[in-house]
Amino acid sequence: MNRIWAIIENTFKESLRQKILLLLVIFSILLIVVSIFLEPFALGEAPRILRDFSLAVSALFGVLVVIIIGSTLIHKDIEKRTIYTVITKPVRRSEIIIGKFLGLLLLIIILVCSMAVIQQLVIFFYEGSFDFSLLIAIPFLILEIMILLGILLLFSSFSSPALSAMMGIIFFIIGHASPDLKLFADQVKIPAMKYLAYGFYYIMPNLENFNLRIDLVHKLPLYPDQLLFSICYGLIYTIFLVYLAIIIFEKREFK
Amino acid sequence: MDMAIELENICRSFKNHFWQNKKQVLKDVSLEIYKGEIFGFLGPNGAGKTTTIKIITGLIRPDSGSIEIFGHPANALKVKKRIGFLPESPYFYEHLTGYEFLKISALLSNQKNYKSGILGLLEKVGLKHAVRLQLRKYSRGMLQRIGIAQALVAEPELLILDEPLTGLDPIGRKEIKDIILEQKAKGNTVFFSSHILPDAEAVCDRIGIIIDGQIIKVGELNKLLRKGLKTDEISLEDWFVKQIKRNE
Ligand SMILES: Nc1ncnc2c1ncn2[C@@H]1O[C@H](COP(=O)(O)OP(=O)(O)OP(=O)(O)O)[C@@H](O)[C@H]1O
Ligand SMILES: [Mg+2]
Numbered sequence: 001m002n003r004i005w006a007i008i009e010n011t012f013k014e015s016l017r018q019k020i021l022l023l024l025v026i027f028s029i030l031l032i033v034v035s036i037f038l039e040p041f042a043l044g045e046a047p048r049i050l051r052d053f054s055l056a057v058s059a060l061f062g063v064l065v066v067i068i069i070g071s072t073l074i075h076k077d078i079e080k081r082t083i084y085t086v087i088t089k090p091v092r093r094s095e096i097i098i099g100k101f102l103g104l105l106l107l108i109i110i111l112v113c114s115m116a117v118i119q120q121l122v123i124f125f126y127e128g129s130f131d132f133s134l135l136i137a138i139p140f141l142i143l144e145i146m147i148l149l150g151i152l153l154l155f156s157s158f159s160s161p162a163l164s165a166m167m168g169i170i171f172f173i174i175g176h177a178s179p180d181l182k183l184f185a186d187q188v189k190i191p192a193m194k195y196l197a198y199g200f201y202y203i204m205p206n207l208e209n210f211n212l213r214i215d216l217v218h219k220l221p222l223y224p225d226q227l228l229f230s231i232c233y234g235l236i237y238t239i240f241l242v243y244l245a246i247i248i249f250e251k252r253e254f255k
Numbered sequence: 256m257d258m259a260i261e262l263e264n265i266c267r268s269f270k271n272h273f274w275q276n277k278k279q280v281l282k283d284v285s286l287e288i289y290k291g292e293i294f295g296f297l298g299p300n301g302a303g304k305t306t307t308i309k310i311i312t313g314l315i316r317p318d319s320g321s322i323e324i325f326g327h328p329a330n331a332l333k334v335k336k337r338i339g340f341l342p343e344s345p346y347f348y349e350h351l352t353g354y355e356f357l358k359i360s361a362l363l364s365n366q367k368n369y370k371s372g373i374l375g376l377l378e379k380v381g382l383k384h385a386v387r388l389q390l391r392k393y394s395r396g397m398l399q400r401i402g403i404a405q406a407l408v409a410e411p412e413l414l415i416l417d418e419p420l421t422g423l424d425p426i427g428r429k430e431i432k433d434i435i436l437e438q439k440a441k442g443n444t445v446f447f448s449s450h451i452l453p454d455a456e457a458v459c460d461r462i463g464i465i466i467d468g469q470i471i472k473v474g475e476l477n478k479l480l481r482k483g484l485k486t487d488e489i490s491l492e493d494w495f496v497k498q499i500k501r502n503e
Contacts, residue, residue: 006362010348017350084342085405088312089363090335254314255269 003091007099008106015069015107024068025111028061032118036126050126052217055137058115059213062145063172065108070152071165073100074249083254094246101153101242108145112138136222137212143234144210148172150241157248174200175207205237258326259413259444260288260311265320267306280306281317282468288446293439295455295476296448298465304448305343307465308417311446312340324413336365339411343418343448345402349391353382353401356390357408364409376404381430395422403431414438416447420454432458 015021035053038046074097077083086096116138120130151171155164174181178201185197209230215222265284268277281303288294298304309315310322313330322329325337347356354373361369377386380400385393393401399422406414414435420428435445435458449455455462456476463473472479 002362002365002367006359010351010359014348014350081342081346082348084314085340085345085347085360085402086363087314088335088338088340088342089360090332090365090409091363092332253316254309 003089004095004099004102007086007091007096008103011073011100011103012107015073015104018069020068021065024061024064028057028115029118031057032115032122036122047127048217050123051131051134052213054119054122055134055213055216058112058119059137059141059144059211061115062108062112062141063148065111066104066145066148067152067165067168067172070104070149071156071161071168073104073153074156075161075164078254087254093250093252097153097157097242097246097249101149105142105146105149108149109142112141112145133219134216137216140210140212140227140230140234143231143238144207146238147175147205147207147234147241150238150245154241154245154248157245157252171204172207175205176211178204178206178208206233209233257290258287259290259292259324260286260446261321261323261326262286262307262311263321265307265310265317265322267310267315267317280468281310284320284465284468284470286463286470286473288444289461290444291439291442292460293435293445293458294447295459295462296446296465297450297452297455297462298448299450302465303468304450304465305417308343308415308446308448312338312415336409337412339406339409339414341399341402341406341414341416341419344421345398347390347398347401347405350389352387352389353377353393353404354386356401357404360405360408366409369408372408376407377401379407379434380404381427396424396427399423400427400431403434407434412443414443414445414447416445418449419447420449420451428454 032054035050035057038049038053077086087093116135119134120132123129123131123134148168148171152164152168155167181197181201181204185194185201188194188197212222214220263285265281266279267281268279270277284303284307286307296304296307306315310317311324311329313335324334327334348359351359354377357373357376358369361373366372374383374386377383380403382397382400382404385397390398390401399419403416403419406416416435419431419435423431432454435447438445439460459476461474462476462479464471
């Protein structure tokens with residue numbers, strides 16, 4: 001446990017020091033705050049726009065952070081050869097992967113929660129009361145980020161940061177197009193295309209499961225069993241990805 | 256005699272690019288390092304010293320051959336607990352201070368009460384003044400020293416050092432040699448690489464010479480020297496060069 005904690009702490013601090021992070025934080029906060037000034041153009045839709053916009057910004061923020069930092073997480077250690085003194089200690093390679101996963105996740109959780117606080121403050125400033133119903137979006141955003149982080153770790157366990165980041169983006173896009181993909185698969189007539197589309201649909205993570213934005217903005221009812229399904233789905237998918245990353249990392253050489 | 260490290264018929268090749276042919280870097284390397292000795296692993300640049308050490312520490316795998324440390328497979332966790340390793344021209348997390356880096360090293364080595372040990376180590380390697388300095392502000396020699404300190408953090412029975420003396424000033428070299436000798440006095444084993452013969456001469460019980468991926472000589476230093484020095488009074492360096500030339 002001490003060993004994993006040491007890696008978590010180091011990953012956390014190392015990621016926190018990245019300059020790009022500060023840039024993203026400032027930019028995101030600015031975007032959320034600026035949304036206040038959209039009011040005159042909103043024609044009575046302001047409360048919705050405010051919610052929609054700030055939820056979208058914090059989601060995008062989380063995704064960008066995980067892709068930018070997650071894609072270099074392993075590679076930097078190998079490139080800079082800092083991994084040599086870590087991997088030759090009595091540490092399991094799985095502990096290194098898990099420690100890195102949890103270290104960056106912890107950082108992102110803290111950042112995303114801070115975004116939520118800012119979002120609430122902006123709503124309070126604007127409407128005179130908080131809207132805590134929005135907070136339920138956080139755990140689901142974090143689940144989505146966990147899946148993406150799993151994908152990034154998986155690809156960086158054997159390939160370059162550029163490829164890992166690209167795969168992260170591809171999974172993000174296809175993952176959110178999942179319902180459309182299903183629709184396409186259902187309707188397309190050419191068999192080969194149909195199987196391919198279904199194949200993609202089942203393999204790629206369905207990230208729309210974690211997108212509660214529309215439901216929250218329009219105050220639609222949320223169904224507990226559906227939410228529970230999404231939570232299990234996210235956890236299992238993540239564990240599977242991290243497990244794969246560990247298997248590949250175990251085989252890896254450090255030349 | 257008990258073995259600390261046992262390498263048997265290790266071969267390893269590398270491919271620089273996938274269209275190139277493989278280049279064999281280690282050719283049937285066999286070595287036995289006894290418990291409690293200081294072993295100097297010598298050879299010119301590119302001979303395969305670092306590659307051998309990477310295989311011993313499990314950073315890379317051999318294409319063929321076997322490796323045992325204290326009679327166990329080299330990558331077993333219980334074996335790693337007994338090893339301290341200094342990589343060649345080491346790089347560490349730049350944002351950490353000397354103390355923080357040793358703390359992580361201690362935690363990774365399952366050391367619980369590390370605090371006093373770390374401060375003692377930092378003093379021993381002459382970095383007491385740099386405890387709170389970030390590693391990116393360390394000089395080359397200071398990095399080498401902190402590298403030795405992290406290798407010693409778990410009081411290992413076997414110390415593997417890849418060129419521990421490069422980048423150090425004469426005082427530093429002396430200090431590191433003293434640390435190596437002190438390890439031996441404690442009954443520990445030290446395996447280190449170098450291309451500088453006098454360094455080995457000062458501390459080693461035995462040396463092994465690797466040239467172009469092949470071990471050409473292993474033995475007690477003074478015995479090897481006597482053979483070379485029999486005919487004329489050449490220096491150690493000359494003898495070394497002669498050994499290398501003979502193998503080309
Ligand atoms: N990752 C690698 N890919 C391809 N070739 C490599 C790799 N690592 C080492 N080599 C080659 O293997 C040979 C031995 O390298 P090695 O680093 O083991 O030498 P060395 O004895 O440690 O030399 P030095 O004294 O310069 O440190 C060299 O010819 C080198 O080019
Ligand atoms: Mg070397």
